[in-house]
Amino acid sequence: MSEFKPRILAFYCANCASSAANVSESMSLGVPAGVKMVQVPCTGRIETLHLLKPFEEGADGVYVAGCQEDSCRYMSGILKAEKRVAQVKRILEELDIEPGRIETFKLSAGKGFRFAEIASEMMKRVQELGPISGG
Amino acid sequence: MIVAEQKPIRELVEMVKDFQKILVLGCKGCVTVCNVGGAKEVGVLASALRIWGRKTGRDLQVGEHTLERQCDPEYIEELRGIVGEYDAVISIACGVGPQFVSERYPTARVFPGVNTKFMGGAVAHGIWSERCAGCGQCVVHYFGGLCPIARCSKSLMNGPCGGSADGRCEIHKEVECIWDTIVRKMTEQGRLNELIEFKPPKSWTTARDGGPRSMIREELVK
Numbered sequence: 001m002s003e004f005k006p007r008i009l010a011f012y013c014a015n016c017a018s019s020a021a022n023v024s025e026s027m028s029l030g031v032p033a034g035v036k037m038v039q040v041p042c043t044g045r046i047e048t049l050h051l052l053k054p055f056e057e058g059a060d061g062v063y064v065a066g067c068q069e070d071s072c073r074y075m076s077g078i079l080k081a082e083k084r085v086a087q088v089k090r091i092l093e094e095l096d097i098e099p100g101r102i103e104t105f106k107l108s109a110g111k112g113f114r115f116a117e118i119a120s121e122m123m124k125r126v127q128e129l130g131p132i133s134g135g
Numbered sequence: 136m137i138v139a140e141q142k143p144i145r146e147l148v149e150m151v152k153d154f155q156k157i158l159v160l161g162c163k164g165c166v167t168v169c170n171v172g173g174a175k176e177v178g179v180l181a182s183a184l185r186i187w188g189r190k191t192g193r194d195l196q197v198g199e200h201t202l203e204r205q206c207d208p209e210y211i212e213e214l215r216g217i218v219g220e221y222d223a224v225i226s227i228a229c230g231v232g233p234q235f236v237s238e239r240y241p242t243a244r245v246f247p248g249v250n251t252k253f254m255g256g257a258v259a260h261g262i263w264s265e266r267c268a269g270c271g272q273c274v275v276h277y278f279g280g281l282c283p284i285a286r287c288s289k290s291l292m293n294g295p296c297g298g299s300a301d302g303r304c305e306i307h308k309e310v311e312c313i314w315d316t317i318v319r320k321m322t323e324q325g326r327l328n329e330l331i332e333f334k335p336p337k338s339w340t341t342a343r344d345g346g347p348r349s350m351i352r353e354e355l356v357k
């Protein structure tokens with residue numbers, strides 16, 4: 001169990017979350033190894049299948065980092081993403097997999113510290129949950 | 136369209152837990168339109184099954200295929216040479232689909248992936264509502280173009296009943312009392328008297344009550 005190295009896939013939008021990523025970088029705050037970042041134009045573009053595929057292919061956790069509700073460039077991207085994340089949580093639950101392995105985070109453009117913190121938070125959470133296959 | 140909803144995945148994995156090669160079979164008809172059985176949903180269900188395989192350490196092979204329609208033999212034929220490759224087929228078309236597949240491929244193990252609900256339409260994005268009960272002899276013109284068979288909880292032909300209150304049905308306040316709507320509409324059109332005119336009792340022999348139904352159109356039969 002101690003050698004379990006979680007693999008996490010993170011989707012982040014090209015707007016708020018991406019700016020936060022830049023701030024985070026300029027502050028030399030790194031994202032833990034094992035977190036793979038995928039930038040998308042808007043989190044509203046992320047389909048349910050995009051959120052499931054990583055689990056199918058070996059990820060232990062997935063998260064979406066997007067804008068705050070009132071600052072989404074495309075109005076409702078993050079709300080759409082949140083609903084799809086909720087759908088995937090339900091699917092995971094039905095498969096007896098912890099729904100906490102997927103999450104949505106909302107952050108504003110300047111929150112570089114928060115951007116790095118979210119990645120560590122998810123890493124810690126998934127580390128505690130252990131591998132999906134149960135060994 | 137025919138409106139359906141996905142069966143709980145828990146129920147589906149229970150159905151196919153003894154099989155290793157599973158085909159998820161979609162339909163581009165009604166169930167694509169109501170977002171439950173098209174190519175997209177085939178992808179989601181297949182992915183969920185693979186994740187379940189990962190979780191339970193099963194060596195699953197999940198295939199994906201979507202037919203133009205599952206209620207036409209010519210499209211079902213497309214599965215020749217495919218069905219035999221699998222131990223089980225989950226059809227996510229309406230209830231017609233798994234039956235057409237079962238009938239054409241008698242040795243295949245076919246499972247229904249959705250629960251077929253009703254004939255209706257989308258009243259808003261993501262919200263569907265029943266409109267027709269397939270009674271076999273349409274009479275909506277008597278009722279302002281609205282169907283009391285499908286839309287009145289008691290299928291009354293002479294409503295509203297005493298349970299109607301503020302336009303809502305007594306079974307639940309979320310349910311519209313269609314008879315309230317019918318009476319209002321006929322009043323607005325100045326045709327309320329038509330509701331009082333005598334009409335012979337409706338024959339239910341054309342509905343499901345007359346047994347399983349079929350239809351022959353000689354001009355189309357080859």
Ligand code: SF4
Binds near residue numbers: 232
């Ligand atoms: S199989 Fe069912 S869902 Fe598909 S087109 Fe035919 S009636 Fe509609």
Ligand code: SF4
Binds near residue numbers: 284
């Ligand atoms: S009257 Fe019969 S055919 Fe017409 S909408 Fe109602 S149930 Fe359907």
